[in-house]
Amino acid sequence: MAIYRFRISFEDFDEVVREIDIKSNQTFEDLHRAVHRSTGYSAEKSSSFYVSTDHWIKGDEIAYLPTQRKTDRGVTLMEKAKLSSFIEDPHQKFYYIYNFDRPFDFHVELIKIILETDPKLEYPVLVKSIGEAPKIIDKDNFGAVAVSSNPESTEFDFLNEMDFVPEDTEEIEAMGGRGINTEEKTIDDDAEEDGDDADEFGSDDSYEDEEYDNKEDY
Numbered sequence: 001m002a003i004y005r006f007r008i009s010f011e012d013f014d015e016v017v018r019e020i021d022i023k024s025n026q027t028f029e030d031l032h033r034a035v036h037r038s039t040g041y042s043a044e045k046s047s048s049f050y051v052s053t054d055h056w057i058k059g060d061e062i063a064y065l066p067t068q069r070k071t072d073r074g075v076t077l078m079e080k081a082k083l084s085s086f087i088e089d090p091h092q093k094f095y096y097i098y099n100f101d102r103p104f105d106f107h108v109e110l111i112k113i114i115l116e117t118d119p120k121l122e123y124p125v126l127v128k129s130i131g132e133a134p135k136i137i138d139k140d141n142f143g144a145v146a147v148s149s150n151p152e153s154t155e156f157d158f159l160n161e162m163d164f165v166p167e168d169t170e171e172i173e174a175m176g177g178r179g180i181n182t183e184e185k186t187i188d189d190d191a192e193e194d195g196d197d198a199d200e201f202g203s204d205d206s207y208e209d210e211e212y213d214n215k216e217d218y
Helices: 028-039 068-072 165-175 187-217
Strands: 003-010 017-023 045-052 056-066 093-098 104-114 125-130
Touching: 003 028, 017 028, 028 045, 028 056, 028 093, 028 125
Parallel strands: none
Antiparallel strands: 003 017, 003 104, 017 125, 045 056, 045 093, 093 104
């Protein structure tokens, strides 16, 4: 019995790679579960493999936990689909989407066919792991860190860093913005300083008037 070695990489995180050996008569569900034993994600998510061209153009779908619409359309199910039935090329590719609710896209490529199994191994087996899979928040993976494709901002986010909740609005209004405005100087501050200068000149003017009145006494 032949062994297929697949290289699996994230489409958006191509530095994260897994290589898995699996028997040719095992199913796409077996491969699906093996992938997520290596990523730490829950396998119980609606996901699909697609037979792919060399340019990652999706063809026939092989689904796990499909929607009713896909089921009615007669989509192939992972648990019933043997890998060997969909290998038409020694470098066969599959496009794989994990968790349609919060999807991650993967490239899956057959990189080697081994003609004999190793009796000491239980297949599928992870043979290479490079990089750490990005963490996601999930009720089955609670406590992980959310991942975003947006670049991380280095600016201080006051509301998020201070655990702001809507009930804090009244407290912030009572503060009058103290501690939030980091500008060194505002237009109102300039106007206030000008007012202080005007008061000083006003005091000088009254002094000069008093001095003039005293001269008339002489």
